[in-house]
Amino acid sequence: MISEIPLELLKEILQYLSLKDIKSFSTCSKQSRFRSLPSVFKAIAICQESARALRDGGSLCSVVTTIRYAILRPSNSSREVSQEQFHDLVKECRVSFDILKHFKNLEVIEIADFKLPEQFEYRLLSSTFKKLSTYPPFKNLKRIQMLSTSVRSDFSLAAQYEHYLDSLTDENNIFIKNGVRKQDEIANFPKGIFNLEELSLNVLEIYVDDSEREESIGFADELLASSRLVLKRLSIDVYHLLFSEKKNCIFPTLSFLSIWCGGMGIQDMSEISCSFPKIEELRVGGKRNRVYERIMMRPTKETPYVEIGRMPKLKRIFLPQPSDLYARFLDEGELDKTVEYWMGKRPDQEFKSLNPSPLTMLEQVEFCNGSTEGLECCIIDGDTRRWRATRSFSIRMEEDPTLRPVGWDFEVGADEAH
Structure with missing residues (x-):
C-alpha cells in the first residue's frame, strides 16, 4: 500500500522518476495523487483559476508550502487590456496574488506579461510587491525574473488609462495607492525588505542609483536599489541604461553581470567598472x-x-x-x-x-x-x-x-x- 511507504522514502524514489512518470503515478489513486503533488507542482502560475485551487479547501491547497517557483500571470497576458477591463485587472492582482502569502518556501517569482502602458504596469507591480513585502516569508525570496510587460502607447491612450485609474474605488483604490507615494511616483521599497540574490530585468529603461529620490522612478529601479547590498547575479535587458552622476551605487557582492542593451558607449563601460x-x-x-x-x-x-x-x-x-x-x-x-x-x-x-x-x-x-x-x-x-x-x-x-x-x-x- 502506498500509504504504508514513509513519505521521506517516497520523496526519494520520486526524485529518480521523470515528470511524465510522476504524473502517471499520481493518477493511480487519491493517496498517490496527494503524496505526489509536491513533486508535480514545484512551479505554478498564479492566475484566477489557480488562485481558487490554492485557497483553503482548494484542490491544490496542500502544495502551497512546497512551491519554489511562482509565475505572476494576469488574465490579460495574451492581449492588451481595455480601459473597461482595467478595474477587473486591479482586483485580480489584489485578490489572486494575495495567495502568495501562504507560500512559505518560495524562492523565485517570475513576472509575466501584463500588456499595459509602462506607468500603469509599474503601479500594479509596485502595489503588488508592496503588499507582498508585509509578509514575513518574502524575506527569504531569492530571485525575481521580470519579463518585458509594458507596451508603448500614445498620449491619448495614456490619458484614458489615467482617467480610468482615477475612477477606482474602495479596496482597489486603496491597493493601487499603497504602491504610489504621490501622483505618479512609485513607492520606495525599504532596504532589507527584499534580500534578492538574483534579478533578471527586461524593461525599457533602468536607473542605477542609491540616492534619496524625489522624482518618479520605475519598479525595476526600486527592486535593484533595495537589494544591491546582497545581490549576486544581475541580468538586464534594457533599451537605456543610466547611471547616477554621484557614482554612489556600488554592488559589493555581485559576481555575475549580463547586460543586453539597445545603446551603450565607452562611458558606460567606465560606469560599469x-x-x-x-x-x-x-x-x-x-x-x-x-x-x-x-x-x-x-x-x-x-x-x-x-x-x-x-x-x-x-x-x-x-x-x-x-x-x-x-x-x-x-x-x-x-x-x-x-x-x-x-x-x-x-x-x-x-x-x-x-x-x-x-x-x-x-x-x-x-x-x-x-x-x-x-x-x-x-x-x-x-x-x-x-x-x-x-x-x-x-x-x-x-x-x-x-x-x-x-x-x-x-x-x-x-x-x-x-
Whole structure:
C-alpha cells in the first residue's frame, strides 16, 4: 500500500522518476495523487483559476508550502487590456496574488506579461510587491525574473488609462495607492525588505542609483536599489541604461553581470567598472547598430575596453568585437594586446602604463561580432593564450542553456496550474 511507504522514502524514489512518470503515478489513486503533488507542482502560475485551487479547501491547497517557483500571470497576458477591463485587472492582482502569502518556501517569482502602458504596469507591480513585502516569508525570496510587460502607447491612450485609474474605488483604490507615494511616483521599497540574490530585468529603461529620490522612478529601479547590498547575479535587458552622476551605487557582492542593451558607449563601460568592481563574469551584448558600432569606434593604437582593467576578479568576459575608426573589426593579434593589458603584461599604447589591477584570474574572453562568428581566447596557466574562431556568444547562448543569463530560460521544469 502506498500509504504504508514513509513519505521521506517516497520523496526519494520520486526524485529518480521523470515528470511524465510522476504524473502517471499520481493518477493511480487519491493517496498517490496527494503524496505526489509536491513533486508535480514545484512551479505554478498564479492566475484566477489557480488562485481558487490554492485557497483553503482548494484542490491544490496542500502544495502551497512546497512551491519554489511562482509565475505572476494576469488574465490579460495574451492581449492588451481595455480601459473597461482595467478595474477587473486591479482586483485580480489584489485578490489572486494575495495567495502568495501562504507560500512559505518560495524562492523565485517570475513576472509575466501584463500588456499595459509602462506607468500603469509599474503601479500594479509596485502595489503588488508592496503588499507582498508585509509578509514575513518574502524575506527569504531569492530571485525575481521580470519579463518585458509594458507596451508603448500614445498620449491619448495614456490619458484614458489615467482617467480610468482615477475612477477606482474602495479596496482597489486603496491597493493601487499603497504602491504610489504621490501622483505618479512609485513607492520606495525599504532596504532589507527584499534580500534578492538574483534579478533578471527586461524593461525599457533602468536607473542605477542609491540616492534619496524625489522624482518618479520605475519598479525595476526600486527592486535593484533595495537589494544591491546582497545581490549576486544581475541580468538586464534594457533599451537605456543610466547611471547616477554621484557614482554612489556600488554592488559589493555581485559576481555575475549580463547586460543586453539597445545603446551603450565607452562611458558606460567606465560606469560599469565603478558600480560592479567585484564581478567574476561580465556579458555585454545588443543589436549591431546600437552596441557594436557605438561602444568602440577607436583607433587600433589605443587599447579597447581599457576600463575593464578595474575589475580584477574577472574570470570570464563576453563582449562585442571592437572596431577601429574605419569600422573594421579588430583582428586576433590586435585583441591579444588588449588581453595582455588586462593581465598586466603589456602597457596601454596611449597612456604608456600597465593595468594597475591585473586580471590574474582571467580564464576566458570572447569577442562576438554580431554575425555568426567571433574570436575566443582561452588563458592557460595564467599566461599561455590560445585563440580560435567561434560562433558568436549570442548564438551559442540560444543553443546552450548553461550560457543563458538568469531569466532567459523560461522552462521551469514542472507543471503550471491553470
